[in-house]
Amino acid sequence: MADNNRPKAYKTGKIRQDNKAQILKAAEIEFASSGFDGASVNSIANRAGLPRTNVHYYFTSKLDLYVAVLTGVLELWNEAFNQITEYDDPADALGAYIRAKVMYSQSHPEASKIFASEILHGAPNLTRYLNKDFRTWFRNKARIIQAWIDQGKMDPVDPYHLIFLIWSSTQHYADFNAQVCAVLGKSHLSRRDYQKIADSLTTIILKGCGIALPGEQS
Numbered sequence: 001m002a003d004n005n006r007p008k009a010y011k012t013g014k015i016r017q018d019n020k021a022q023i024l025k026a027a028e029i030e031f032a033s034s035g036f037d038g039a040s041v042n043s044i045a046n047r048a049g050l051p052r053t054n055v056h057y058y059f060t061s062k063l064d065l066y067v068a069v070l071t072g073v074l075e076l077w078n079e080a081f082n083q084i085t086e087y088d089d090p091a092d093a094l095g096a097y098i099r100a101k102v103m104y105s106q107s108h109p110e111a112s113k114i115f116a117s118e119i120l121h122g123a124p125n126l127t128r129y130l131n132k133d134f135r136t137w138f139r140n141k142a143r144i145i146q147a148w149i150d151q152g153k154m155d156p157v158d159p160y161h162l163i164f165l166i167w168s169s170t171q172h173y174a175d176f177n178a179q180v181c182a183v184l185g186k187s188h189l190s191r192r193d194y195q196k197i198a199d200s201l202t203t204i205i206l207k208g209c210g211i212a213l214p215g216e217q218s
Helices: 002-038 041-048 052-058 062-079 090-107 109-120 127-131 133-150 159-175 177-184 191-208
Strands: none
Touching: 002 041, 002 052, 002 062, 002 109, 041 052, 041 062, 062 090, 062 109, 090 109, 090 159, 090 191, 109 159, 127 133, 133 159, 159 177, 159 191
16 A cells, blocks of 8 residues: 555655745746845746645745745855865866856846845845854865875865855856956857866966866876
8 A cells, every 4th residue: 555655655745846846946037136125926937837725735925935945045155065084186076066067147137146245235035054053164165275285285265265266256257247257258058068167267366376286186
């Protein structure tokens, strides 16, 4: 009997997962284009192609949905740097993080803009997260970078400012995409453009930290 229920339970779970992802994606676009005050649950539901009641089934309010989008952005960005250890090669670990962050600017530009707007307004909806969970995450990564420095794997740069530099340089291509495209004379940036951006930033940042690029290592 339990075996017969598994396909149905799986299908129901998959529908819920898909609906929630659809709502979050629609919310990213709506919050990015209209801001928190201008966005509405109705408009998000319309973008998602779902009834408003479905949105409220997963998120109790517009603020609840907004915070879910913001924390989702941070979790997405952090994922590429979550598993690093002091035993890793900083060229590989930092290079992978830089590349992932650049490609997120291509795949999730709206999310990046929402996050930037929240920070510019003093992060009223993220204060608790930034002061607790995120601060713990950040200090742990800074400690690992300091361990690489102590091991002589890279120059003695400030770990905090290195992470800030990676954030600002990679997110620039989402938050200031119009400016970048105007300067480069492009209507949009292609995936190939983003790959070249990732290559350039990796070279600049790693060299600035006294780290040999993977192909240059003996």
